[in-house]
Amino acid sequence: MTTSAGITCLLACVAFVNAGILLEHAPECPEHYGVQAYAHPELCDQFFLCTNGTLTVETCENGLLFDGKGAVHNHCNYHWAVDCGHRKADCEYHVLGSYSSPGCEFQFGIYPDSEECSTSYVKCAFGIPEQEPCTPGLVYDHRTHGCNWPDLLQPFCNPEAVIGFKCPTKVPANTQSAKFWPFPRFPVPGDCHRLITCVEGQPRLITCEEGKVFDDQNLTCEDPELVPHCGHA
Incomplete structure (x- = not known):
């Protein structure tokens, strides 16, 4: 947990970064051992990372935001799973451009692989789509970005057809x-x-x-x- 002194330190770091001062001259990390990640007070796609006392400002990959719980990639989580609160989360600049891969709206994300009831889904990492199967008996639920019982997705899904x-x-x-x-x-x-x-x-x-x-x-x-x-x- 970040102490009040630590919060003051990190806020001071924001001032250093915004002023264009080299990060190496910024205040020290609140803790000097281990790895700790702290939310940026203004931006939801950035965070402070302290690695054995060395402070860096990190940016989440395309399609990810920081919430302190993320384990998708580099302490970040899927954007739909993060409550940014008052922190700014402008997703427009996160949307992939001409280099996007079919099936991937963002570099990182989970998407349906069909417009119909499906027992698999597409998982994107670094813009590369990979088809992932649901556990046998389950189907992809776009509401939760995961797999669910087909009877909970009626009439979109027919449980009898899925289970046989x-x-x-x-x-x-x-x-x-x-x-x-x-x-x-x-x-x-x-x-x-x-x-x-x-x-x-x-x-x-x-x-x-x-x-x-x-x-x-x-x-x-x-x-x-x-x-x-x-x-x-």
């Missing part, structure tokens, strides 16, 4: 699936790591936690030694 399963309207009371009502479970044929559960009549594909396998008899995820036919899956 239609939930029954009734489940016989004497079946194992009924024991999990109102979220009945069903096995995925030939899959030792996943199951299907129905939420309000729509299917969701669930993956067992790491180190577990799916037991298609009791419809739960178990230790591999308890499920012989999946023990080496």
Whole structure:
């Protein structure tokens, strides 16, 4: 946490930079060991970086802003995830020009790879787009810039088409699936790591936690030694 003395020091640094004075003559960092990053009091795309007492003014890459929590690149975060408050964030000069790559609005960003419901998305780093898959059973949600359950994106997405399963309207009371009502479970044929559960009549594909396998008899995820036919899956 920045001390009051540290804040005064960094504000003084702003004055030095704005006055065109060499940064090497600016006040010292609040802390002299380790790496600390501090928000610029005026600009959201810049920040102060102290590395073992050496102070530098850093600028976030195109499409990124500073919030003190970012881990996308050099302490910065995606612009849509940052609350700049009173700090200036003029995104117009961040927009890529003629050197932009197809699918990348900014050098750094996450974007849909299709106008339709999709199980993957495009992740841009340094202007290079890479297609990234969602976890099986999930689809890209432009509202969160991440992957989500397809039933939460209706009618844009059809959960039955994504999962390849239609939930029954009734489940016989004497079946194992009924024991999990109102979220009945069903096995995925030939899959030792996943199951299907129905939420309000729509299917969701669930993956067992790491180190577990799916037991298609009791419809739960178990230790591999308890499920012989999946023990080496």
